[in-house]
Amino acid sequence: MTLSEIDASRSYDAVVVGAGPNGLAAAVKLAQAGLSVAVFESRATVGGGVCTAELTLPGFQHDVFAAVHPLGIASPFLRTLPLAEHGLEWIHSPAPLAHPLDDGTAVMLERSVEATARNLGKDARAYKDLVDPFVKHWDDLADDTLRPLSFPSHPLLFSRFGLRAIRSASGLAETVFGGPRARALFAGLGAHSIMPLDRPGSAAIGLVMCVTGHAVGWPIVKGGSQNIAEAMAAYLRTFKGEIVTGTAIESVEKLPKARVILLDVTPRQMLQMVRGFPDGYKNKIKRYRYGPGAFKVEWALDGPIPWRAADCLRAATVHLGGTLKEIANAESGIWRDKHPERPFVFVTQQSLFDPTRAPEGKHMAGAYCHVPNGSGADMTAEIEAQVERFAPGFRDRIIERHQMPPAELERLNANCIGGDIAGGVQNLRRLLQTSLGGSPYATPVRGVFVCSSSTPPGAGVHGMCGYHAAVAALRQVS
Numbered sequence: 001m002t003l004s005e006i007d008a009s010r011s012y013d014a015v016v017v018g019a020g021p022n023g024l025a026a027a028v029k030l031a032q033a034g035l036s037v038a039v040f041e042s043r044a045t046v047g048g049g050v051c052t053a054e055l056t057l058p059g060f061q062h063d064v065f066a067a068v069h070p071l072g073i074a075s076p077f078l079r080t081l082p083l084a085e086h087g088l089e090w091i092h093s094p095a096p097l098a099h100p101l102d103d104g105t106a107v108m109l110e111r112s113v114e115a116t117a118r119n120l121g122k123d124a125r126a127y128k129d130l131v132d133p134f135v136k137h138w139d140d141l142a143d144d145t146l147r148p149l150s151f152p153s154h155p156l157l158f159s160r161f162g163l164r165a166i167r168s169a170s171g172l173a174e175t176v177f178g179g180p181r182a183r184a185l186f187a188g189l190g191a192h193s194i195m196p197l198d199r200p201g202s203a204a205i206g207l208v209m210c211v212t213g214h215a216v217g218w219p220i221v222k223g224g225s226q227n228i229a230e231a232m233a234a235y236l237r238t239f240k241g242e243i244v245t246g247t248a249i250e251s252v253e254k255l256p257k258a259r260v261i262l263l264d265v266t267p268r269q270m271l272q273m274v275r276g277f278p279d280g281y282k283n284k285i286k287r288y289r290y291g292p293g294a295f296k297v298e299w300a301l302d303g304p305i306p307w308r309a310a311d312c313l314r315a316a317t318v319h320l321g322g323t324l325k326e327i328a329n330a331e332s333g334i335w336r337d338k339h340p341e342r343p344f345v346f347v348t349q350q351s352l353f354d355p356t357r358a359p360e361g362k363h364m365a366g367a368y369c370h371v372p373n374g375s376g377a378d379m380t381a382e383i384e385a386q387v388e389r390f391a392p393g394f395r396d397r398i399i400e401r402h403q404m405p406p407a408e409l410e411r412l413n414a415n416c417i418g419g420d421i422a423g424g425v426q427n428l429r430r431l432l433q434t435s436l437g438g439s440p441y442a443t444p445v446r447g448v449f450v451c452s453s454s455t456p457p458g459a460g461v462h463g464m465c466g467y468h469a470a471v472a473a474l475r476q477v478s
């Protein structure tokens with residue numbers, strides 16, 4: 001359906017622009033509350049950052065953006081939805097994560113804390129002490145962290161977490177751990193923050209990634225990440241929610257009448273779409289900063305990646321970058337507009353655990369590294385060299401490759417400004433969720449809300465930004 005095909009006289013209680021996980025979560029929450037809802041999406045398919053396509057060759061199903069979903073399976077909202085009934089099937093690899101080192105071994109993040117600790121030599125005790133309390137009470141911690149900062153429901157647990165989370169990833173790893181294996185593992189986890197690892201707050205995401213690995217796992221989705229969005233869309237339709245794809249909204253004035261409008265877009269796009277923001281708010285938005293971009297490569301392979309450390313074949317996600325020092329150097333260089341010779345590389349190898357992703361006997365895998373925002377550099381050689389370093393013979397297995405530099409990511413998803421995959425720069429201020437001031441979801445224009453990953457709790461396929469924005473919108477309509 002296109003905008004012109006919509007009955008112009010029709011009005012809705014709520015209209016959502018953008019069918020990413022947050023837009024869909026907002027729409028579902030509003031529809032569950034009995035509101036009539038329509039979602040407008042510029043792309044031909046729903047999903048935004050959860051999208052699967054045959055990027056290389058027919059029969060090879062690649063996750064175009066997000067691939068691994070600890071936050072999806074952990075999401076306090078998504079886990080209340082009957083998504084399995086609508087086709088969503090999580091697949092867990094035996095271990096969530098492998099981090100190979102140059103000595104031919106891999107540090108493994110296993111589902112069990114005990115088994116992971118055993119792999120860390122003299123840091124076993126320190127590792128258990130760091131993560132155990134959060135793993136045991138993950139549900140409570142998730143409730144307090146996957147929302148805007150407010151008085152926690154579990155103050156003791158949250159303060160314990162906060163005292164560690166507020167530190168830098170490298171600072172925490174270097175004080176808690178004495179050996180290179182645990183330090184390297186935590187550096188790779190901290191790199192998900194897309195912050196320099198010596199910056200305060202970069203430990204927060206590292207801890208969340210680590211704890212979710214044990215508490216809920218890091219699943220991939222059978223058939224591809226797209227199926228998260230398809231399941232959410234199918235559930236929304238059970239409430240008669242309408243979804244209009246292939247329709248880019250340039251201005252909210254072009255939308256059908258609605259009591260509330262929720263925008264699954266980043267602040268820069270919001271400025272173009274909404275007239276009537278006061279100057280002070282416009283200036284705040286203009287100052288909103290975007291973070292580093294990503295350069296992504298997908299491969300069709302004629303066999304599994306030939307890892308030197310065979311343990312890597314037990315994990316859907318593999319972190320490539322060696323030691324803490326090397327990872328920290330690579331990640332901090334990006335903030336000085338440098339392209340690391342040896343980037344920190346996030347690899348996913350879904351077809352090892354999901355045979356639907358590649359033709360029989362073949363495999364697919366994908367990888368990305370961080371680059372300066374808007375970078376036009378081709379990082380294929382650097383990414384492949386990192387894989388080859390830990391998997392000699394890898395290049396010989398490539399049948400086809402598909403590259404996505406930042407400009408391509410932005411072309412495919414307007415929210416990836418300059419290739420930024422997180423909806424804005426990640427820093428302590430944003431982690432403390434004060435970037436847009438006041439309620440992070442309401443705007444000064446009554447009835448207009450923002451629900452994208454630029455709002456708390458930030459990036460990731462969890463739908464919690466959309467959920468909380470919908471709760472804020474419901475308060476206004478009730």
Ligand SMILES: Cc1cc2nc3c(=O)[nH]c(=O)nc-3n(C[C@H](O)[C@H](O)[C@H](O)COP(=O)(O)OP(=O)(O)OC[C@H]3O[C@@H](n4cnc5c(N)ncnc54)[C@H](O)[C@@H]3O)c2cc1C
Nearest residue numbers: 018020021022042048049065066067068249421453460461
């Ligand atoms: C390369 C990459 C890898 C990632 N890996 C992971 C991962 O493994 N795990 C994880 O949890 N997260 C990952 N992420 C992050 C995750 O994808 C995002 O945080 C998440 O998708 C944000 O959801 P959202 O709904 O806020 O926005 P998006 O998913 O970006 O969706 C926004 C939607 O709005 C639409 N839109 C924008 N402007 C308009 C307009 N004017 N009119 C109509 N529609 C519009 C877009 O087309 C898009 O569909 C990754 C992201 C990228 C880019």
